[in-house]
Each structure stands twice: as structure tokens, then as C-alpha cells.
Amino acid sequence: MVSISEAKKFQRALLAWFEKNRRPLPWQNGVDHLIQKKQEYRVFISEIMLQQTRLDQALPYYERWMKEIPSFEVLAKAPMQKLLKLWEGLGYYARVRYLKRAAQILVKKHGGRVPSDHGQIRALPGVGDYTAAALASFIHQKPYLAIDGNNFRVLSRVLAMPGSFSNQGDRKRLAEAAFPLLDRKQPGIFNRALMRVGVLVCLPKNPKCGICPVQIFCRGYQSGEVERYPSPRRRLKAPHYEIAAGIVWKDGKILIAQRKLDGLLGGLWEFPGGKRKTGETLAKACRREVREETGVSVRVGASAQKIHHSYSHFSITLSIFHCFYKKGTPQALGCQKVRWVRPKELERFPFPKANLKVVPLFASGKLRP
Known part of the structure; x- marks a missing residue:
């Protein structure tokens, strides 16, 4: 007392x-x-x-x-x-x-x-x-x-x-x-x-x-x-995920997807993609995730960028591929919205940090189809 x-x-x-x-x-x-x-x-x-x-x-x-x-x-x-x-x-x-x-x-x-x-x-x-x-x-x-x-x-x-x-x-x-x-x-x-x-x-x-x-x-x-004092925190090992995403090109535009509003990073825009499944190559994961998220079929091309990023409770390696539109009408299947934009328009949209590391590369001409 x-x-x-x-x-x-x-x-x-x-x-x-x-x-x-x-x-x-x-x-x-x-x-x-x-x-x-x-x-x-x-x-x-x-x-x-x-x-x-x-x-x-x-x-x-x-x-x-x-x-x-x-x-x-x-x-x-x-x-x-x-x-x-x-x-x-x-x-x-x-x-x-x-x-x-x-x-x-x-x-x-x-x-x-x-x-x-x-x-x-x-x-x-x-x-x-x-x-x-x-x-x-x-x-x-x-x-x-x-x-x-x-x-x-x-x-x-x-x-x-x-x-x-x-x-x-x-x-x-x-x-x-x-x-x-x-x-x-x-x-x-x-x-x-x-x-x-x-x-x-x-x-x-x-x-x-x-x-x-x-x-x-x-x-x-x-x-x-x-x-x-105080008692030390018990730190658990943060999980790591392999993520594959696609820069989907069509007539000089790029397809971007908005994350669902009530989820992690809700309301932000990103290049469509997601977690790689066990035994799946990153290219196959990219093709599958783009289709499941937006309804669009693509041809996966060359690797565009690989980014390592840590969040508060997990970390990711984000592998981004150049992808080329084949068929399908873009739909918000696993996201809030989808949109075709020109590369110069990307900076108008809010992106998560990992994706944000890629956006300036379009303006500098380092990312082209």
C-alpha cells in the first residue's frame, strides 16, 4: 500500500x-x-x-x-x-x-x-x-x-x-x-x-x-x-507465408482488386493473388489465385518482383508475376471490387505496404509488360 x-x-x-x-x-x-x-x-x-x-x-x-x-x-x-x-x-x-x-x-x-x-x-x-x-x-x-x-x-x-x-x-x-x-x-x-x-x-x-x-x-x-519486472512476454514464432500475385495486363491497363472491407487490410487495393498451397509452384498459385479472386484467366509470364515483408504477427514473401489476360469478365469473387487502371493511376489508390513497394516502379519504367 x-x-x-x-x-x-x-x-x-x-x-x-x-x-x-x-x-x-x-x-x-x-x-x-x-x-x-x-x-x-x-x-x-x-x-x-x-x-x-x-x-x-x-x-x-x-x-x-x-x-x-x-x-x-x-x-x-x-x-x-x-x-x-x-x-x-x-x-x-x-x-x-x-x-x-x-x-x-x-x-x-x-x-x-x-x-x-x-x-x-x-x-x-x-x-x-x-x-x-x-x-x-x-x-x-x-x-x-x-x-x-x-x-x-x-x-x-x-x-x-x-x-x-x-x-x-x-x-x-x-x-x-x-x-x-x-x-x-x-x-x-x-x-x-x-x-x-x-x-x-x-x-x-x-x-x-x-x-x-x-x-x-x-x-x-x-x-x-x-x-x-514485468514478467517477460512469451514470444511465439511468427508464421511465414508464400504469396503469389499477378500484375494482370490488358491493352496497357492493369487489373487491381480491393480487399474486403471487414477483413485484414480492409478497403486497400492490391494486385490479385494469395497464399501458395502445399506442392504448388508460385506460378500456378498466381494463376489460380487470380482466377479465384477475379474470375479472369491469365497466362503467367516472367517474375516481376520478389518482396519480403513483416507484419505484426506474421511475415510474407510476395512473388509478383507479369500476367497477361486471356479471357473472362473481371468480377469481385474473392474481393470487394475489381478495376482496370493505367499504371500512372496506381498512386491514387491506397495499397498495403508490400504492394506499395512495387507501385513506384511503374512510374520509373522499371516494370513493363
Whole structure:
């Protein structure tokens, strides 16, 4: 149990350190009543973008998004293809669908504002426990402890509580035990300060305990076993898949297919293809997948490109072939839509990262039939 006096000392030490070590971010500037609505939107977008995404990776996407989609009202009405194109390359594309649905709810029910009630925030599409606590504390200064991976690690060590961030029960137990440490007058700043300690000091390996602002409160450090906390995650070997896809040519145009909206990479466009079956050559897999996905028969030609790409839970080797149309009317059999486009038009469509590595090669003239 953390005493009140110990908690206040912890808060003072943490916030004093944060004042000197905070990183200025574009969504944290100014929250007076004249720009509160705009600020709420900025914070909301930043938190969704930062779900399972590094800050430095998200920043350029955030800047571009704000120029094109400056408010919940604009987001609620924006075409999904435009939103996916802005998000292209950032990954976890379901976030885009959730963002649009959340914006529509906020505009219809809350006047384009983020409600102050934690339960209403938590009920929004794409908002989990951490994001709800973060938004409530950052925007409305509600006393919620936001437990992301960084904060879980810091607090697990401070309280010497074993547990795994991937376990929901462990996250809940740690949040309850650490709640007395929360500065209830400045919960948003407190949460951000903890995250900053996790980023700069309390590292997963070789933590910099010598410069930690809360070292004297850290039970893990005092026990000499700081790296024992939190419990190590059990890492499973990610599966690897062989994928064959075709650049299907006809009269100078290319056939592209849109992935089903509710599936993995939903709404993005790609060169039709799929997983190779056991005992199947890549060329045969390409021919079969194109036919099953689009109803088109093709002659498979030369290899165009081979790409290795890792996603969060699996990796692929994508073998792309030049294919030439033989017969059949393109249909959306295993996809959402199909479309013939000229090579110069490809950059208008949002593609997954693996396919995206191929698209610039058409403009440079390196990929021709």
C-alpha cells in the first residue's frame, strides 16, 4: 500500500523531472476555451494513431492528416478511400474505419466534442481501456491511470509487481495498486510523465536507474531485481507465408482488386493473388489465385518482383508475376471490387505496404509488360 505522503513525493519528483524532459508535440499545445474543440480532435487522432505505432513513425502522418482532415465534422463525411490513402503505410487499417465511425457518433450525439464521461469515451469504436483513460485524463483531466506498455513497465518496477502487459487481469491489478500514486489534479500530465520515463529511462533492457527521477520509490530497484519486472512476454514464432500475385495486363491497363472491407487490410487495393498451397509452384498459385479472386484467366509470364515483408504477427514473401489476360469478365469473387487502371493511376489508390513497394516502379519504367 502506498501512503499519501509517499504518493505526493512521487508525484513531485516525477512532474519536476518531466518539466525538464518533456517532448513538445503538436497536439499538446494550448487548451484554452477558444480552441478546446480543435484540441480535443488533435488529441483523439494522436491517440488512435499511436496505438501500436511508434511516435516518430506517426508524426508525419499526423501532420498530413491534420491538413486534409482538420475536424470530426470533416472526418465524419470524408470518403473512406481518401482516409485510407492518408493512412497508407501506417498499418492497422481497421483504425481508419473505427475513426470514421467514432467521428460520426461524436458529431451526431456530442456536437463534435469528446464527452467527459469515461464510459461514453470507452464505448466509441476503436477505443480500448488504455485509450479511454488517456483521452479522459488528457482532455478532461479525469483521474484515470492510463496503462500502456511503458507505464505498465514503470509501475510494475516501482511496485515490484510481476505480471504481463498482455494479460488483461495483470493490467487491471497493477492499475488498481498504482492508482494511489496518480496526481488527481493533473492526471493527464502525470500519465504523460510516466510514459516519458518509460521511453527515456525505464527501458525494457538495461534501464538507466542511475538517472531515474523515482528511483528512491522503486521497490524493484531497491531489491536489486529491477529487470525481473514485468514478467517477460512469451514470444511465439511468427508464421511465414508464400504469396503469389499477378500484375494482370490488358491493352496497357492493369487489373487491381480491393480487399474486403471487414477483413485484414480492409478497403486497400492490391494486385490479385494469395497464399501458395502445399506442392504448388508460385506460378500456378498466381494463376489460380487470380482466377479465384477475379474470375479472369491469365497466362503467367516472367517474375516481376520478389518482396519480403513483416507484419505484426506474421511475415510474407510476395512473388509478383507479369500476367497477361486471356479471357473472362473481371468480377469481385474473392474481393470487394475489381478495376482496370493505367499504371500512372496506381498512386491514387491506397495499397498495403508490400504492394506499395512495387507501385513506384511503374512510374520509373522499371516494370513493363
